[in-house]
Amino acid sequence: xxxxxxxxxxxxxxxxxxxxxxxxxxxxxxxxxxxxxxxxxxxxxxxxxxxxxxxxxxxxxxxxxxxxxxxxxxxxxxxxxxxxxxxxxxxxxxxxxxxxxxxxxxxxxxxxxxxxxxxxxxxxxxxxxxxxxxxxxxxxxxxxxxxxxxxxxxxxxxxxxxxxxxxxxxxxxxxxxxxxxxxxxxxxxxxxxxxxxxxxxxxxxxxxxxxxxxxxxxxxxxxxxxxxxxxxxxxxxxxxxxxxxxxxxxxxxxxxxxxxxxxxxxxxxxxxxxxxxxxxxxxxxxxxxxxxxxxxxxxxxxxxxxxxxxxxxxxxxxxxxxxxxxxxxxxxxxxxxxxxxxxxxxxxxxxxxxxxxxxxxxxxxxxxxxxxxxxxxxxxxxxxxxxxxxxxxxxxxxxxxxxxxxxxxxxxxxxxxxxxxxxxxxxxxxxxxxxxxxxxxxxxxxxxxxxxxxxxxxxxxxxxxxxxxxxxxxxxxxxxxxxxxxxxxxxxxxxxxxxxxxxxxxxxxxxxxxxxxxxxxxxxxxxxxxxxxxxxxxxxxxxxxxxxxxxxxxxxxxxxxxxxxxxxxxxxxxxxxxxxxxxxxxxxxxxxxxxxxxxxxxxxxxxxxxxxxxxxxxxxxxxxxxxxxxxxxxxxxxxxxxxxxxxxxxxxxxxxxxxxxxxxxxxxxxxxxxxxxxxxxxxxxxxxxxxxxxxxxxxxxxxxxxxxxxxxxxxxxxxx
Numbered sequence: 088x089x090x091x092x093x094x095x096x097x098x099x100x101x102x103x104x105x106x107x108x109x110x111x112x113x114x115x116x117x118x119x120x121x122x123x124x125x126x127x128x129x130x131x132x133x134x135x136x137x138x139x140x141x142x143x144x145x146x147x148x149x150x151x152x153x154x155x156x157x158x159x160x161x162x163x164x165x166x167x168x169x170x171x172x173x174x175x176x177x178x179x180x181x182x183x184x185x186x187x188x189x190x191x192x193x194x195x196x197x198x199x200x201x202x203x204x205x206x207x208x209x210x211x212x213x214x215x216x217x218x219x220x221x222x223x224x225x226x227x228x229x230x231x232x233x234x235x236x237x238x239x240x241x242x243x244x245x246x247x248x249x250x251x252x253x254x255x256x257x258x259x260x261x262x263x264x265x266x267x268x269x270x271x272x273x274x275x276x277x278x279x280x281x282x283x284x285x286x287x288x289x290x291x292x293x294x295x296x297x298x299x300x301x302x303x304x305x306x307x308x309x310x311x312x313x314x315x316x317x318x319x320x321x322x323x324x325x326x327x328x329x330x331x332x333x334x335x336x337x338x339x340x341x342x343x344x345x346x347x348x349x350x351x352x353x354x355x356x357x358x359x360x361x362x363x364x365x366x367x368x369x370x371x372x373x374x375x376x377x378x379x380x381x382x383x384x385x386x387x388x389x390x391x392x393x394x395x396x397x398x399x400x401x402x403x404x405x406x407x408x409x410x411x412x413x414x415x416x417x418x419x420x421x422x423x424x425x426x427x428x429x430x431x432x433x434x435x436x437x438x439x440x441x442x443x444x445x446x447x448x449x450x451x452x453x454x455x456x457x458x459x460x461x462x463x464x465x466x467x468x469x470x471x472x473x474x475x476x477x478x479x480x481x482x483x484x485x486x487x488x489x490x491x492x493x494x495x496x497x498x499x500x501x502x503x504x505x506x507x508x509x510x511x512x513x514x515x516x517x518x519x520x521x522x523x524x525x526x527x528x529x530x531x532x533x534x535x536x537x538x539x540x541x542x543x544x545x546x547x548x549x550x551x552x553x554x555x556x557x558x559x560x561x562x563x564x565x566x567x568x569x570x571x572x573x574x575x576x577x578x579x580x581x582x583x584x585x586x587x588x589x590x591x592x593x594x595x596x597x598x599x600x601x602x603x604x605x606x607x608x609x610x611x612x613x614x615x616x617x618x619x620x621x622x623x624x625x626x627x628x629x630x631x632x633x634x635x636x637x638x639x640x641x642x643x644x645x646x647x648x649x650x651x652x653x654x655x656x657x658x659x660x661x662x663x664x665x666x667x668x669x670x671x672x673x674x675x676x677x678x679x680x681x682x683x684x685x686x687x688x689x690x691x692x693x694x695x696x697x698x699x700x701x702x703x704x705x706x707x708x709x710x711x712x713x714x715x716x717x718x719x720x721x722x723x724x725x726x727x728x729x730x731x732x733x734x735x736x737x738x739x740x741x742x743x744x745x746x747x748x749x750x751x752x753x754x755x756x757x758x759x760x761x762x763x764x765x766x767x768x769x770x771x772x773x774x775x776x777x778x779x780x781x782x783x784x785x786x787x788x789x790x791x792x793x794x795x796x797x798x799x800x801x802x803x804x805x806x807x
Contacts, residue, residue: 119378119379120376120377120378120379120384121154121259121261121305121376121377122154122374122375122376122377123154123155123156123258123261123263123305123374123375123376123377124148124152124154124155124156124372124373124374125155125156125158125307125335125337125361125371125372125373125374125375126145126148126155126156126157126158126370126371126372127157127158127159127160127337127361127363127370127371127372127373128141128158128159128160128363128367128369128370128371129159129160129161129162129193129311129337129338129339129340129362129363129364129365130160130161130162130193130339130340130342130364130365130366131159131162131163131178131365131366131367132162132163132164132165132166132167132170132195132365132366133163133164133165133166133167133168133169133170133175133177133178134166134167134169134366134367134368135167135169135177135178135181135367135408135411135412136367136408136412137367137393137394137400138178138181138367138404138408139400139401139402139404139405139408140393140394140398140400140401141181141185141367141370141393142181142184142185142400142401142403142404143398143399143400143401143404144370144391144393144398145157145185145370146401148370148372152374153259154258154259154261155258156188156189156256156258156263156265156307157185157186157187157188158187158188158189158190158265158307158309158337159182159187159189159190159191159309160190160191160193160309160310160311160337160338160339160340160362161190161191161192161193161194161195161196161269161311161339161340162193162194162195162196162311162339162340163175163178163182163190163193163195163196163212164193164195164196164198164199164209164212165195165198165495165496166195166366166477166492166495167415167492167495168415168418168419168488168491168492169411169415170495171418171491171495171497172411172414172415172418173411174199174208175208175209175211175212176208176211176212176215177411178212179212179215179216180407181404181407181408182216182217182218183215183216183217183218184403184404184407186217186218187216187217187218188218188256188265189218189219189220189221189254189256189265189267189309190216190218190220190221190267190309191220191221191222191267191268191269191309191310191311191339192220192222192225192267192269192311193269193311193339193340194269194270194272194273194276194277194311194340195277196209196212196277197209197273197277197278197279197280197282198277198278198496199278199497200277200278200279200280200282201278201280201574201575201578202497205230205231205232205280206230206232206233206280206282207232209232209233210232210233210236213233213236213248213249213250214236214248215248216247216248217247217248218247219245219246219247219248219249219250219251219254220236220249220250220251220267221250221251221252221253221254221265221266221267221309222237222250222251222252222267222268222269223252223253223266223267223268223290223291223293223294224268224269224271224284224285224286224287224289224290224291225250225267225269225282225283225284225285226239226282226283226284226285227250227282229280229281229282229283230280230281230282233250233282236248236249236250237249237250237251238250238251239251239252240252241253241254241255241264241266241294241297241298241301242254242255243255243257243262243301252266252267252290252293252294252297253265253266253267253294253297253298254266255298255301255303261305261377262301262302262303262305263303263305263306263307264294264297264298264301264303264305264306264307265306265307265308265309266290266291266294266298266306266307266308266309267308267309267310267311268287268290268291268308268309268310268311268312268321268326269284269310269311269312270284270287270311270312270313270316270320270321270340271284271285271286271287271320271321272316272317272320272321275579275580275581275582276474276526276580276581277580278575278580287310287312287321287326288321288325288326288329288330291308291326291329291330291333292329292330294306294308295330295331295332295333298332299332304377304380304381305334305377305381306332306333306334306335306381307333307334307335307336307337308323308326308333308335308336308337309337310323310326310336310337310338310339310340311338311339311340312326312338312340313338313339313340313341313343314338314340314341314343314345314349314360314362315341315343316340316341322341323336323338323360323362324349324351324360327351327353327354327358327360328351328353328354331354331355331356332356333358334356334357334358334359334375334377334381334382334383335358335359335360335361335373335375335383336358336359336360336361337361337362337371337373338360338361338362339362341362342362342364342365343362343364344362344363344364344365344369344390345360345361345362345363345371345388345390346389346390347388347389348360348361348373348386348388349361350386356382356383357382357383359373359375359383359386359388361373361388363390364390367393368392368393368394369390369391369392369393370390370391370393371388371389371390371391372388372389372390372391373386373387373388374386374387374388415488418487418488418491419486419487419488419489420486420488421486421487421488422484422485422486422487423485423486423487423490423607423610423611424610424611424614425484425485425607425610425611425613425614425615425616426483426484426485426614426615426616427480427481427482427483427484427485427615427616427617428482428615428616428617428774429446429482429617429618429773429774429800430479430480430481430482430773430774430800430803430804431445431446431447431450431479431480431481431616431618432445432446432447432479432803433445433447433448433476433477433478433479433480433493434479434803434806435524436524436806437522437648437649437650437806438645438648438649438799438802438803438806439473439524440473440476440528440530441473441474441524441525441526441528442473442521442522442523442524442525442528442648443528443624443645443648443649444530444620444621444622444623444624444625444641444645445530445620445803446618446619446620447476447479447480447493447618448471448473448476448530449530449532449618449619449620449621449623450606450609450610450616450618451471451476451494451530451602451606452469452470452471452530452531452532453469453532453609453618454605454606454608454609454610455469455471455500455532455571455572455573455602455605455606456468456469456532456533456571457609458500458571458600458605458608458609459500459502459569459571459598462500462502462598462600463502463569463596465569466502466569466570466571467533467553467555467568467569467570468510468531468532468533468534468553468568468569468570468571469531469532469533469570469571469572470513470529470530470531470532470534470570470571470572470576471529471530471531471572471573471576472526472527472528472529472530472572472573472575472576472580472581473524473525473526473527473528473529473530474525474526474527474528474581475494475496475498475526475573475575475576475602476493476494476530477492477493477494477495478492478493479493479803480493482772482773482774485610485616487607490603490606490607491603493603494602494603494606496575496602497601497602497603498573498574498575498601498602499573499574499597499598499599499600499601499602500571500572500573500574500597500598500599500600500601500602500605501571501572501573501574501576501577501590501595501596501597501598502569502570502571502595502596502597502598503569503570503571503572503577503586503589503590503594503595504567504568504569504570504589504594504595505567505568505569505570505585505586505589505594506564506565506566506567506568507551507562507563507564507565507566507567507568508564508565509585509586509588509589510551510562510568510570510585511548511551511562511564512584512585513529513583513585513586514529514536514538514548514551515544515545515546515547515548516582516583516584516585517529518538518540518547518548518626519544519545519547520544521538521540521547521626522540522626522648525581526581527580527581527582527583529624530623530624531623531624532623533553533554533555534551534552534553534554534562534623535551535552535554535559535621535622535623535624535625536548536550536551536552536623536624536625537549537550537625537626537627537635538624538625538626538627539626539627540626540627541627549627553568554623572586573602574597577589577590577595577597578590617774619641620641620642620645620799621641622635622640622641622644625640625641625644626644626648628643628644628647628648628660629654629657629658630643630647630654630658630659630660631658631659632658632659632660632661632662633660633662637662638796639662639792639793639795639796641799642792642795642796642798642799642800643660643662643792643795645795645799646795646798646799646802647660649799649802650677651674651677651678651798651802652674652791652794652795652798660791661791662790662791662792662795663790663791663792664790664791665727665728665788665789665790665791666727666728666733666788666789666790666791666794667724667725667726667727667728668722668723668724668725668726668727668728669697669701669704669705669724669725671728671733671736671794672701672704672705672708672714672724673701673704674794674798675708675713675714675736675740676704676707676708678740678798678801678802678805678806679711679713679740679743679744679805681707681708681711682707683700683703683704683706683707684703686703686706686707686710687706687710688706689705689706689709689710689716689722690716690719690720691705691709691716691720691721691722692720692721693720693721693722693723693724694706694722694724697724701724705722705724711743712739712743713736713739713740713743714736714739727788727789728788728789729785729786729787729788729789730776730783730784730785730786730787730788730789730793731762731763731766731767731783731785731786733789733794733797734762734763734766734767734769734770734776734785735763735766737766737769737770737775737797737801738763738765738766738769738770740801740805741769741773741801741804741805743805744804744805745804745805748765748769750764750765750768750769750772752768753765753768754767754768754771754772754778754783755781756771756778756781756782756783757781757782758782758783758784758785759783759785760785760786762785762786767783767785770797770801771783773800773801773804774800775797775800775801776797
């Protein structure tokens with residue numbers, strides 16, 4: 088514990104910093120004080136296109152701040168074609184060029200562990216590093232490849248390409264201790280094999296004790312446990328609360344964008360926590376001042392935008408990148424032979440693959456099931472974990488690069504022999520956290536199920552049907568079913584204990600087909616793909632007037648769970664009622680997340696007396712350029728909106744986010760009349776609307792059910 092006499096003065100300074108008053112970073116340090124700059128990255132996931140900009144930023148900060156560290160909090164592996172092609176070896180030269188001081192392991196560093204070569208690529212990554220790794224709670228001794236790299240000690244004489252519990256760096260005559268932690272959740276969300284993970288609190292306490300025994304009073308935890316991840320496993324805030332003596336936590340795993348450092352002040356001395364978002368978007372910089380007792384007396388922190396205008400790419404790094412980018416571009420641009428008629432939603436957000444049925448999830452599981460049936464015709468169901476779907480696929484020609492970015496892990500096919508009861512248990516596990524995002528959220532083929540989010544986790548699934556064409560049969564809990572998935576999930580990944588038990592019991596076959604290749608083969612056979620929501624996964628909604636067998640049901644369910652549309656009452660959605668103009672504005676503002684509080688007043692005189700925040704909603708939408716009035720001073724908020732007008736508004740919204748949509752040929756409708764042909768064509772080309780016997784019916788009013796369908800399909804285009 089470090090001098091209590093400093094606590095209240097420090098707390099005042101740090102509290103001011105938390106609420107946005109910057110500590111005087113340029114003020115003269117007191118005698119005996121030590122100023123340190125920590126540059127930090129995390130969850131870069133092989134995003135190397137802008138890596139030369141990061142090199143420039145690192146060099147600039149080093150020139151300005153001679154007392155510095157450069158640290159990475161893990162998950163360099165997995166995510167783009169740079170990883171699929173080079174398995175970490177493309178990232179390493181740039182990390183060596185930047186002279187990283189230390190890195191800890193993220194869960195994705197272990198993704199290749201279940202492959203034939205095990206952790207060979209990870210071993211080559213560690214062995215080739217011109218910096219040491221820190222991992223206080225990771226034991227590599229059970230892995231034949233990795234064991235030789237680890238020395239379970241705390242040392243001031245760390246060697247490059249080796250793994251230590253912690254290291255001591257001397258900077259301008261001062262000693263700084265750095266130790267590493269990796270989430271214990273890795274065992275269920277990656278493929279570490281014989282590599283094990285001990286309790287992070289005990290490991291951290293051991294690290295602090297070891298450093299303090301050596302007289303080191305400035306301690307940095309380099310962690311991949313998440314800023315606010317589930318308390319069931321571990322997170323940085325729980326770490327700060329449980330272990331006194333940690334001055335700085337440089338974190339990763341949850342991809343949090345901490346634009347200003349978070350300060351935990353629940354202990355005698357403060358702990359400053361930082362995290363720099365994801366995908367090489369930012370380089371974090373934390374400037375701290377320590378007093379003689381090793382207590383932080385002031386700090387400032389910020390995230391440097393790696394892609395910001397004006398950054399000149401480092402010439403050496405840019406030249407080095409060419410060796411890798413040329414090969415990546417060649418793979419990226421190769422066509423699969425299939426065309427996406429609609430945007431394929433693999434996003435991470437409300438309505439994304441970790442919380443909802445999506446058209447891409449349906450397409451992937453359809454392909455998996457089709458392949459499994461050629462191997463074992465008795466296979467009737469396929470399931471895919473949402474965490475294994477890493478990106479959306481744009482409309483148009485589907486390239487190999489897009490598929491590999493979407494499915495970067497190279498997971499192999501597994502066919503499980505499960506009791507219906509085991510499958511139902513897995514479905515309960517899949518939706519236990521809903522509506523929160525969850526990498527274990529299952530997408531399904533050959534199956535449909537409903538669940539009630541209002542019920543307790545473990546008791547949410549209300550019905551399950553096995554689907555074969557148009558025939559639906561209730562799941563028999565006592566019957567055995569052949570179910571296809573990937574080997575990661577089959578082995579119990581993401582916490583699927585019933586699957587893991589079947590694997591251990593020898594009820595899983597592993598044909599070895601790789602997920603992305605199955606997908607490519609499947610879509611190439613289809614030539615064109617236009618998957619839809621099909622009510623395969625149906626959270627119970629409160630509306631008694633929605634027929635769950637009707638075409639509109641999956642779309643109403645989707646927009647309700649995305650919080651984009653609500654009912655006319657607590658129990659009525661009123662699907663056949665028309666949509667007034669003010670309701671369209673509410674929906675669009677929610678979809679774009681438009682801030683209404685400080686919106687300037689619009690010129691409309693007929694909106695001022697609307698109830699609640701409606702006037703402000705219209706003001707904000709007008710200021711954002713997504714709506715116009717019927718005249719310069721009239722909006723006519725209660726008038727019903729026509730299909731053509733709604734098309735025009737959606738085109739404005741699309742272009743607000745994506746830039747101009749260029750129309751080369753108009754959709755084949757015979758009744759355009761005076762209406763905007765480009766807007767109607769855009770919705771047709773994007774698969775958002777369909778005509779009726781060659782007519783668009785532009786003047787017809789839009790029903791709430793039609794609106795739900797259009798918004799459900801349209802939202803992923805602008806919520807990426």
